[in-house]
Amino acid sequence: EVEWLYPNEGSTGGGDILTVAGTNLGTLKRMKNVELRCRVDATETATSYLHDDLVTCVTPPRGEGFVHVEFTVNGETVQSESRSRYPKADGYQYIAAGKIESIFPVYGEVGGGAMIDIRGEDLKPSYRCRVGEIAMGAHFVSSTLVKCEAPAHYEDGVTVDVSNPNGVFNQFSDVEFQYAPRASVESIHPRMGNSQGGTVMTVSGRNFASTNALRCRVGTVETSGVW
Template structure:
């Protein structure tokens, strides 16, 4: 006589299905010493029940006018605890893989990012990996993990849209570098790198539409300025011109 699922939350409330024979007229279903929160005799071969609260491993029995069945093992599982998530941001389109660390993750069945849910891969009781589903809009969402023991929230993930560069000011400076430049556009708040002609520039995030950068040394002529964030990159072609010093 099997029971499915055979594990559930310590807080109770797990619906289970018990199959067997001669189950007509079921008068009681017990989990250890506790009666089921509720039960229903579906057919002579099936009974459904809702687990009460409990802990550890208990025997589940079904009682009918003909007697009490042999016990089936049911395991109570505590709610998961999540300690960290990484990376904490990624593209609005999703598809990137995130690792979640914590405790009690072995029975995880789903991970929700806001309103969207994905099926995780269980690495161990302390770690999951999951492909992030596409987001609805750029911004932070709560992340929850559901296991046989329940659902736990508490972490957040930020969806990031691809940056766009609309202006670079000033548009020129010496080949020696050191020119302070203001880059404006959209989705710049999670900028991870700024390059001038492929050379990385030190930068400061001002807000979601502005980044301040300092030009690295370069070669005379117009060069591309590229801004990159976790969602991708945008290239401002020939947006900055390096000017050679005078020679006499």
């Protein structure tokens, strides 16, 4: 029977690897015509031995909720009357997988440092984020917002993802963050304007991003820019 498993929670999308310890698994491993499998709720999945009495199996997709994990041998549930060496811990909690809907900003400098707001659904405090191939901790704000700092990267577009509750990335989003060279201002026209504001300023320079998220900062005040 199952003595303990790790982790004890994961995504409703499945695909998490469970490490499961149990009694007499080594004996079953050496027997012919015996197939040991994990049963997660009502779904059986294949096992792989790490060593005697320790196996791994992959969680199937399922809705949110608490389930039990059992062993089956040739389709039959395994029960043991022997006393376990450990407090029995065969429960597993399915948690809704986080979904990314949008990020802001969508552009950042190749040197990194941009703070990315990731908005979505069912985001959790235990989530990590990944920008391109680099994973990092996320600052949890709410179930619809986490923040991550963009690492340095060469000029390119990369996807932004969030992990499952165990910090494992087993799904990919189609939300992209674009790395660009640092923008620089070379000239502005006109150089004077009304103190009440409203003057249209033309800014010339290099590496401006062609995006409706482009912003200008005049003193300490940010305004929308048009590329």
